Amino acid sequence: MTKRDAFPGWDWDDPDGLARELDAFSERVAGCEKLEATAESVPYDRDDFLALGLTGIEFAAFRTAHPEGLGTDLAVLRSADGTNASRPGTLYRVDGDRCFTQLDISEPLPFADASVDWVYAEHLIEHVTLPVAVGWLREARRVLRPGGVLRITTPDLARYLNGYVTEDGFLARHRRRLGMLGFGPPMPERKAFLVNQIFRYFGHQWIYDLDELRHVLGLAGFDLAAIRSCGYRQGVRPDVADLDTAFRTDETIYVEADR
Template sequence: MTEQNTPFPGWDWDDPDGLAERLDAFSANVATCTKLEAAPAGPPRDHAGFRELGLTGIEFAAFRTAHPEGLGTDLATLRSADTTSEPGTLYRVDGDRWFTQLDIARPLPFADASVDWVYAEHLIEHVTLPVAVRWLREARRVLRPGGVLRLTTPDLARYLTGYATGDGFLAKHRRRLTTLGFGPPMPARPAFLVNQIFRHYGHQWIYDLDELRHVLGLAGFEPGQVRHCAYRQGARPDVADLDTAFRTDETIYVEADR
């Protein structure tokens, strides 16, 4: 089979910068929905505004949150056949979820103590450390007293243990990513499989538990407010249930209370 006839012509796993354009295109292709309706008013600004819409929390990096009381947000544009999202507008997605487009590198457009929970799955590793700390401060600010922040992210310790011990994790992870169809099978080299969490998918900073505790502390959370959790286990079952199953092999789960 010639390169032109392969499913991924020109794909080179050893050139992560060269793959960035392909992955951006992939993200744009999945940022779609059947029906996208702009609401008459803008996004909710305070607790009363959230409650008026039946919302209790925010899921970041989600075009269509699975939580029925969640506001989905993402930096990327969401599109339907006839509508394209714009920042500063609230949208109804497929008739049953709310979405607004925003950038976590900027101050959140919500009042203090607006929501009961904040959730972000595999988002924090996509921004630099200073941006992560500023965003976590903002997340803490918009949480109501007693509210909970739940973060999930690739666990550096899991990768390094897999590399050092040869316990089969890296091979399993390689097979999982291949089934997702992001490209041809990844190289099986252990060093490559560790490096890809730093160099692929737009990752900027990779965490272990101590590093997460560090940034949460910089954001204002007290040490006693931060806890290591398991998959779909947490203070709020409805929020913990947002964890997706296909990432459990590499993920660390952490919650912080307001």
């Protein structure tokens, strides 16, 4: 079954319905061959992380590409044979390789103060409301060690609005890129639709430019002088910056904040 076949009732004029479709799809694909519980000791502290060879956290990732990263997601991760499923509060080894824990970023993180060196989240913050985003960033700052770094990426509102006004080709390229994902029929070509979808589709709740990111990071307690805009796969920690996905560079803003 192709991704298009998985969404026979796809309707671009019903963003809330499509959000439900995509949530259900995420639940169906949240699987692995083997899921083994490794620790259950909330809140996990620095020693717990180091014992598992972990130095940081990647949010919204069932299987982080960082060899020293803990992947997290809201959805339940299930083993292929159906005998095991993740539950909040437990750390798991996925397929004998990466580590994972299930959590909700609208709630306090199950980690001790100053427990990790880095935090990474790609295209996550736009999926929650502004108060939830500030609360999560405050928690991310809490669990970072002094000298640690937070790196977040998100769609850049300025890129969309500039593309709408100047007709520089961005919206057309963006439409083609999203079509490569294979979800549903071709996206409409209307300029207004292509701007609206960044606000209304895929569960998006709040869209940012650099100033808006600086605003929420400041509310979360980060020093405004320690917040910087970065390039794709460019940052203070190359191993963390390398987690950036090439597929999204056309629309993405990359921001880091030091603890």
